Structure formats: C-alpha cells, structure tokens
Amino acid sequence: MNQHFIECRNILFSYENGNEVLKDITFKTDGKEAVGIIGANGVGKSTLLRILVGLELNFTGEALVEQMPVMKKSLPEIRSKIGYLFQDSDNQLFTQTVYNDVAFGPRNYGLTEQEADKRVMKALDTIGITHLKDKQIYKMSGGEKKMASIATILAMEPDIILLDEPSIALDPKNRRLLINILNRLEYVKLIASHDLDMILETCDRVILLAEGRIIRDGAAELILRDKDLLEAYGLELPLCLRGYQGKKIRVY
Secondary structure, eight states: OOOEEEEEEEEEEEOTTOOEEEEEEEEEEETTOEEEEEOSTTSSHHHHHHHHTTSOOOEEEEEEETTEEOSGGGHHHHHHHEEEEOSSGGGTOOSSBHHHHHHHHHHHTTOOHHHHHHHHHHHHHHHTOGGGTTOBGGGOOHHHHHHHHHHHHHTTOOSEEEEESTTTTOOHHHHHHHHHHHHHOOSEEEEEOSOHHHHHHHOSEEEEEETTEEEEEEEHHHHTTOHHHHHHTTOOOOGGGTTOTTSOOOOO
C-alpha cells in the first residue's frame, strides 16, 4: 500500500470575519505525485497550503502529513518533512547572503557546520546557483531570489514541497528554468498557481477549487483541456492548448 504523504479530511476554514474559505476539503496524495492546485482568486489555494504547513491552525477536520496530524505540538516534526515556498521571496529570504539563508534551516535543526555546508552546496548545485553563494540578497533579481528560495527548501531535504504561485513575476527565461528544476525534483509536490501552462508541464494531477470546494480532482491532461469546465470557474485554457482542442499536444 502506498503511503499517504498528505491527507485532508473534511477541512473547513473561516477567517475571523466569518468568511468561509475552505469547505469540506478531502483528498490525499500518494507516492511522488506532483499535484496542481488551481482556481480563480480567493478560492482558498494559498490557505490550503498554509494549513498543511501549520501557518493556519484554526481549521476543523483533519490534515495529516505523513500520518501526523497538523497541530501545534507536531509542527517541528512536520516542518522537517515539508518545504514551503512563499509567493513573495522577500518573505523567505531574511539574512544578508544566499549562503546564510540556505544554511539557516539546517543550522536551526542542529546540524554541524560541516553538515550544514554540505546541505547548502548540494542545494545550490541542484538549482544551479552556486555562483550566487555569497551574493547579497538586496542585490538580487526576482528570478535569482526565487531560485535561492527554492534552495532554502532543498537544504532541509524534505519529503514534500508546497509551492505558492512559484512562477509569479518571473521572466520567460527564469520561468523555464523553474519548470525544468521542478520536473527534476523527486518530491511530493503541491503547486498552487494561476499559471496553467506551468501546471500542465509539471503536474500529473490537478485539483480544481471553486467557492472553497473541490470541483474536480483528476488527470491534469483531462482537466486542463476541458475548456467549458475551466471557463465555468473563471479560468482559461493553457495558452499552449488554445486553438488546439481535440488535438494531441506534446508538452516539453
């Protein structure tokens, strides 16, 4: 039997103003799945990821990470299993240099300086940014910050990575670099994004949210080709598929 790396059972979440954001969210991930979370603005994509990493704990239902319930006392262990990429890289990077940011997690979890250095250099090499090791954060471009942010996650060697709008504000070159990196990473991945072309290229499965509920959960190829379904919930076909409905498209 496959291990359920993430499992949500009847998750409901409301903010303090009483606005219901998530309603009866139930799904699970197995193996090394890459799952795209899609939907119009305000449907709860980011909130769902924040619940799974323990940034929003005022929910009802049950969220499990590697069979551990998401609750205050389990957060240190859960966060050793999950890497979380914020939408805004400036929320992820807070020291002076790339090296220190990437080393922060391993150091914080008690690794020796030698062990932390090994993790840092491996993460930077995986992302292809060893040349940025000593660069000051405030001097970096948006694309460089995004890659450095991903390196901070990889240095923790998680089992699962959650990415919130990872391609936002990236130029075409850095967006392509990001897609290639994501496709090389062998982790359970949940990717919340409006960039449906990127989702099509990086995910085998898609969960469509609308009004806080799961409307469809299935193969990315099927859901992202369904023009009527997407338009009914405020989305459009991926650019690479427009004008090609019914024809087989190979995505590279």
